Amino acid sequence: MSDALWSKLIGTVPAILWVAFAATVYFTLRGTLIQRLVPRLTAVRALGVEVELAGELLDRAQDESQTTVSATARRTALGRLEHAADVLQGGKILWVDDRPEGNTPLVELFRAAGLHVDVALSTEEATPMFRRRPYDVIISDIDRDGDQQAGIKMLRLLEQYKIDVPVLIYTGRFDPERGVDRRIFAATTAPVELVHYVIDLMERARLRSL
Structure with missing residues (x-):
């Protein structure tokens, strides 16, 4: 074999080695890359569906509350979520709340956002729950079962x-005028405002846990 041919063969060895090395790395890491990338891509694809679902639930909550909300306020709430x-x-x-059916869209919305939501129909039902389990937020109505002070009494x-x-x-x-308490962070009739208040309180809870 001529010296020129040997020189050409020797010259191609580095390229062959690099190809072999790249192939080895690819097949070695292929499974790991797929495991890491696929969930992220799936999450990105699902994000649009989740935002769409959140919008539908928020709209249903607005209908239940019979309140109005501007397009900007709606968009801001969904963005914060x-x-x-x-x-x-x-x-x-x-x-x-003794009438939880009206809260169903918001309960579903908060659960879809990753929150755990327990529902109680009365103070009597709620008491062993908040004594046994630490909650980040309590949401309550005021009138229950004909008692206009039920929420305040709770x-x-x-205390x-x-x-x-x-x-x-x-x-x-x-x-x-019915009574206030230092524990009342805010009061609202609007679902969009409730979403903001829940996020505000959860942000505070996370900061306290640091």
């Missing part, structure tokens, strides 16, 4: 049992 995903994940809410029980959990009042009508 999307960006607060890590903050909301695993959070715990206790929702006390706040007194929280009695030394349970320091922020409370959101979500009701069709809220009159501060």
